[in-house]
Amino acid sequence: LAKTTQPISMDSYEGQEVNITCSHNNIATNDYITWYQQFPSQGPRFIIQGYKTKVTNEVASLFIPADRKSSTLSLPRVSLSDTAVYYCLVGAYSGGGADGLTFGKGTHLIIQP
Amino acid sequence: GAVVSQHPSWVICKSGTSVKIECRSLDFQATTMFWYRQFPKQSLMLMATSNEGSKATYEQGVEKDKFLINHASLTLSTLTVTSAHPEDSSFYICSALGGQGKWGNQPQHFGDGTRLSIL
Numbered sequence: 001l002a003k004t005t006q007p008i009s010m011d012s013y014e015g016q017e018v019n020i021t022c023s024h025n026n027i028a029t030n031d032y033i034t035w036y037q038q039f040p041s042q043g044p045r046f047i048i049q050g051y052k053t054k055v056t057n058e059v060a061s062l063f064i065p066a067d068r069k070s071s072t073l074s075l076p077r078v079s080l081s082d083t084a085v086y087y088c089l090v091g092a093y094s095g096g097g098a099d100g101l102t103f104g105k106g107t108h109l110i111i112q113p
Numbered sequence: 114g115a116v117v118s119q120h121p122s123w124v125i126c127k128s129g130t131s132v133k134i135e136c137r138s139l140d141f142q143a144t145t146m147f148w149y150r151q152f153p154k155q156s157l158m159l160m161a162t163s164n165e166g167s168k169a170t171y172e173q174g175v176e177k178d179k180f181l182i183n184h185a186s187l188t189l190s191t192l193t194v195t196s197a198h199p200e201d202s203s204f205y206i207c208s209a210l211g212g213q214g215k216w217g218n219q220p221q222h223f224g225d226g227t228r229l230s231i232l
Contacts, residue, residue: 034220034221036223041204041226041228042225042226043117043119043206043207043208043223043224043225043226044157044206044208044223045223046220046221046222046223049220087156087157101147101159101162102159103149103156103157103158103159104156105156106156
């Protein structure tokens with residue numbers, strides 16, 4: 001199982017770019033990297049997913065180096081509503097089982113005015 | 114698209130009763146659904162993997178006789194907490210994986226969770 005390590009918490013200010021890095025040293029060949037956002041008393045919400053290099057969508061970018069042992073979620077111009085817990089999940093589903101569905105502790109991002 | 118609905122969102126019941134939680138994929142067929150439990154200020158813990166038409170696969174330490182999972186159709190999975198006790202109080206969250214094959218390129222879609230409080 002690919003274990004993930006993230007900073008427990010981060011602070012930033014409105015309008016800034018925030019980068020959250022996740023380490024996954026024993027990522028497997030078939031594993032994808034997925035980031036989720038969770039607000040209190042809600043289920044996680046999908047942000048972005050990638051396998052290698054860079055992926056960008058309307059809300060975030062995901063940078064994955066060639067060795068895939070880490071990944072960085074980049075949130076451009078954050079606002080107060082981006083205050084949440086962010087999880088990176090590394091794994092793959094194979095046949096009758098799910099590998100790597102172990103959520104790490106997540107990063108509590110706090111955005112200040 | 115890819116909406117997962119979970120019901121009820123909140124339930125309070127007496128110790129010893131059984132509680133059923135439903136997880137529905139509203140606009141896609143979910144071959145696989147997952148059930149998680151989350152305690153306050155902690156991360157999500159996978160309880161079981163539910164595949165349509167077959168028995169659920171439980172994670173180590175999760176009592177299959179206490180947490181009954183049924184995935185009878187491609188759009189519905191249920192989790193029944195039997196003879197619930199106060200220590201079962203938690204936030205239960207389901208997720209659904211659509212389509213065939215590897216989830217790795219199909220992210221999980223989560224419900225909004227069920228807050229279970231056992232008195």
